[in-house]
Amino acid sequence: MFTASDPFLGRLLAQRYRLTHLLGQGGMGRVYLAQDLLFGGVEVAVKLLSQPAMDEQARLRFEREAKACAALGQKSLHIVKVSDYGITADGVPFYVMEYLNGQTLKDILATRSLPLERFFRLARQIGLGLKAAHEGILLEGQRIQVIHRDLKPANVIVLADESLGELAKLVDFGIAKLLNTRESLSLTHAYLGTLAYSSPEQLEGLPLDARSDIYSFGIMLYQMVSGQMPLQPTTESFPGWYQAHHKQRPLPLEELGLPLALPAGLSDLILSCLAKDPAARPPTVANVLAELERIQARAQGSPRGASQAVALQFPAIPSGPLFPSAPPLATAGTLRLAPPTMASENRGSLLWARLIPFLGGSLLGLALVSWGLGRLLQRPAAPVLSGSRPSPAATELEDERPGAEAQPDTAPEVLVPDILGSSAGQDEGATRRDPAPELEPYSGPVLRAFPLQTSREVVRAALG
Template sequence: MFTSSDPFLDRLLAQRYRLTHLLGQGGMGRVYLAQDLLFGGVEVAVKLLSQPAMDEQARLRFEREAKACAALGQKSLHIVKVSDYGITADEVPFYVMEYLNGQTLKDILAAGPLPLERFFRLARQIGLGLKAAHEGILLEGQRIQVIHRDLKPANVIVVADESLGELAKLVDFGIAKLLNTRESLSLTHAYLGTLAYSSPEQLEGLPLDARSDIYSFGIILYQMASGQMPLQPTTESFPGWYQAHHKQRPLPLEELGLPAGLSDLILSCLAKDPAARPPTVANVLAELERIQAGIQSSAPVAFPSPGIRGASLRDPAPLATAGTLRLRPVTGATAAENRGPLRLIPFLAGGLLGLALVSWGLGRFLQRPAPPVISGSRPSPAPTELEDERPGAGAQPDTAPEPLAL
């Protein structure tokens, strides 16, 4: 469909959208940056689907899916907004989206695992987008549920946002299938998607529901937490990934020191049997919120630097509150460290004071003249140093420091 010369560049679609640059391409088509001439050249993204000429049934199905994607974008902040759709003169279907000038999650994860705070922020936003799609939209008076079928980091775009800091949006619902519709029943058995992120039932061509997207979501969560894929196929082929998704157990996460419950949640999403996974994305979001709340109620979290594999996400020791100060609880080791040098101070101070008193008394004794001896009289005893000692009469002040109160 697309040639190396790319005949669609600089082409005008629907007498409105002029294609200016190729933004990306994949198995399902190409995405172009375009100018919407009707609105003064504002930038939009146009996706041209790489599929053969469409018959009437395929046209109706594409139109229905385009309308569903447009409704989803209006329902959720975390799904890309679709504003228009059409079919070119040479039978190529396309749809028009908002242009998101940001990074894909795939590019972000190339640097390694995410800090824990960012992990929860992006996981929640991706989950909210999925939740909106799975709950469905009203289309022609009927509630329609939508599953993504190709959820992966490349289909999550993260852009800067003034209120949220960063905003994650799901894109490429172009191969989404509408549930509860007769038109989609004949197509649910065909495999469409990306091998590394497909559920076991998707690789088998079985009918899919929301739990297939939850499996893909689990792979993304695993990557976000560890910087690695949970499965390692023997070959990058359909048979290799089929065996990995059906037979291989995910690599353990224990050594990463994840918060309590997070590893169990991620691995439950990766269950081979759909019945063993969380039934809805709402369940996943609730558990993520519970885990995050448990972290925030204990102690500040030491986030690892992005890009460092195996960096620990474990919380530091909890802090105990004393008045307005936050004091780390004293363990046996820290108590010994704190008392070691300080407990010698009283003994040193006492020794120095005793030495000073002995030196002072000896000096007084040596300087005192001997009393005269009168014949026939008994010599009077020499007064002791303590008899001459009175307040303010030459006694040395106690300058030794008192022990520190810990």
């Protein structure tokens, strides 16, 4: 359909897409860089298939396949997004997809094999895109599984990404076969694909399932690790590749003399994907991805099945009466998480641990206040002077005692210092009173109580 002069360059498709540059070409068609004039010249990629739509049935088949590719791009980050499709005036089918400004995996592998870290990263992303296709999409109310049928490094675009470092996307589902449909939706029952990456059953034209893509994926994995193809045909023709895929046994990766230490189990996994019999291959891409993750985890010294892409460390929780021994941290994907039961069991203990310093300080403060009050209350009481009048309450209590006799009222008494000596008091006939026992011993001036009349006479005598 395409001539050497390429009449499609500069052409306007669907009154919207102007083709500006040829990006690449293959057995199924050509890919052009185009400007979407409806959106102000935004760059998109347009693929024109080399096989024309000959009749209405072929046109409907292509339309359903284009819809399936668009649904896959919405489902997985690792599949190119298809935004439009159509057929040119001269019957050439085309579809429009996002423009990926990156490198193909084929270009990357042309110079070197991949370091193990990059190998695991890209292999996982390619596998996730393939897994999404095999799991299927809803089309016209029906669950449809999609197999790629042309999986190869040239159909993987790797571009820079801020969050992932680099992002791998599968492209060219243009010859994909849709399974579980009432009618065959493949472009043809004849062979379609790339010889070097086709499964034995694909070369025979047999019905295909997801295990055919797994075979192609295995060839890519072998090439990504070693930089070599697992099979070497005698010729690059169809018969040469047919014999290679049916008869040759790939060498184990350990026998290639690679300059890197291969993780245990990696060679066995890749060779299992390359089994001639589909029944001997891993049944799903999910199985391949799970085993790749375990191999990577063991190689990096982590527990089985745990990824080391991210390893967040949490502070250890102490053990003791307030902190029961914590169960080991669980792993979820690439992030180590404390199990939910840990938070619920230790929540009360952690709260008490935070309250202990506050309660201790409060108790210490109360103890200091109590000690101060005790010291204040233990100070000696003021001395009770002999002859002081009892309190009214005491008098009432004394009077109320059984057998108590009424005492005659006496003259009021005053307290004077014993400045005259004890002889003066004896001359006046005053009865000397012993100090109260609670005043013994007391070295200060003694206050004595005298009747008021006697006190006046003593004072007069003292003053002359």
